[in-house]
Amino acid sequence: MTDAKDKAAKHSEDKETLLMRVEQEAVQNPFEGVDFSELELSLYRPRTLFSIILSYVVAAMTLFALIPLFAVLGMLLWRGGKVLSPTLFTNLPPAPLEQGGGFGNAIIGTLIMVGIATLITVPLGVLTGVYLAQAPSESKLASAVRLCSKVLTGFPSILAGVFAYGAIVLITGGYSAIAGGIALSILMLPTIILTAESAISMVPAKMKEASIGMGATGAQTVWMVLLPTAMPGILTGIMLAVARAAGETAPLLFTALFSNYWLASHGRLNLMQPTASLAVLIYNFAGMPFKNQVELAWAAALVLVTLVLILNLIGRSFSRQQIE
């Protein structure tokens, strides 16, 4: 109210008095009582000095934190690259004191077990994501499922192995690629669920409403509108999950164990036998006192990291397309 009255009063003044008032106010010092030296950006002032020093401290700490991270990659390229050769991809792991050898069966084993895990988790995870994205916000089941998948993201990988050991190895009576794949799927599931949910709920509501308005059923809307539109985001989630599973060691230690032979018996693919994987090969060979095995471990680590990083970059490129 006072504001409005002021305005009215100002309007009623004629131009001359207004001009006089402006002059008067301009003469008064508006910065009276302000200590300008306080505002100076000078190194002699403790406040600014503190700020600048902390900036450099943080920069140094970031640099210091990045050194080991890149040292890992550098060391891999150096020590793994030294021994990398095409025969590594076709040969079987060497026995102790044997020279040469490779890890062809480990690469195939990793791919097969990750493939099994992907076959299990993709339908389960994506449909759960569909449910979560479509469920009303007050749904108790949906929030419970969401919380469960968030808790699963931090689930210790070794416990997935312990579970698969108790639930599958003990029952089927032996270490197998199937048990390894199931252990890996527990670790892949939460990533796929959470990324699928966020990708589907980011589809504009008008597309879904248009589809329903045209008379499509819920299932048709999901299959023909929501999933195709959200596909880049879902693929990102799947690739990230696959990349994580490919590098996991702990769940495979006592579910798939390790094997020095190809994943076959009597010339046929056999998924119910101990299976080699790159990650377990690195773990086993790193602890051996033989130089040849240690070098193979470095080469396998280089191959594994390359595989994981490529999968990651592919996954990220999907979601980048969506944003642009």
Add this chain to the structure above:
Amino acid sequence: MASVPDITRAHEEVAAWHPGQIWNPPSAAQKWTDRVFRRLCVVFAASVIVLIAILVLEIGVQAIPAFREYGVGFLYRATWDPNKANYGILPEIWGTLYTSLLALFVGTLFGVAAAIFLSEGYLGEAVFRLLKVCHLDFHPIWGKLPSRIETILKTLIELLAAVPSVVYGLWGLFVVIPLIRPVCNWLHSQFGWFPLFSTDLSGPGILPAVLVLSIMILPTITAISRDALVSVPPKLRMAAYGLGATRWETILGVLLPTASRGIFGGIVLAFGRALGETMALAMLVGNANRLTVSLFSPANTLAALLANSFPEAGAKEIPVLMYAALVLLAITLIVNLFGALVLERASAKTR
């Protein structure tokens, strides 16, 4: 008038492309598919809850024989002797918490510093100044570098979180341990009276495990903290600058407190990851059943105990290990649940 579409014509045309498809109500088969699909979604979603229940039950049921035999004393006895069937996991619980907390301390210190560095745009500023010196600051290609380089660095740090833990273990075993051993042994010879340095580092031990573990959790902390800092409304920063605060007065007084919930949630999640981390610790911590505060002594953690003992465990030892797994499960579930709830609250607040 030509712009008004001829609706009847359009209908006829569409009908010619898709005879009989547009206006039919869903057929019985379509309705049935829809119903089955909806049910399937609900069942799959519910199966996630069932999965967690089965996980807990499976490990719990397998641990029952050991629980009957050793009771709660299992948690505070310090012996592990399969020959005399005398088991206790106090050293493992202590080792798990000790290594995780130390790694969390180092990782948080550097991780939050890196998050501040990335969210403040220091790198972009530095690159911009460099470009200005070279007169390239508005160059069509080079001029984009300052804004690009931060996303590149952020992506790189996130990619490093994807490096498998067994690779970090390999690196720790062959690079970190030889590198820090002379320093550690010098510290032991000079300050051996100090409890933290009371043994020498003969190979694997707590310190290399902690160092590698903190490197592994750093990307998680940095990524979540950076997201929390970036999502602080810019008007708060502007208001602080407007009141005359320096950059660091703004960071410490406004940005960090506002983002603190998000950062804290990230730290708790990283803690959960450190507790459950297996391979790097199994390779680096030394697998010695020892209750110690010395940084250079070998020790053991719950996850490493499982990884090392499970493959060779006999039928009698399996329930004991299941009991240990149950303890690990309880610790990590509590920490993760807490972290998830904190992060949820944090995101609800910023919304």
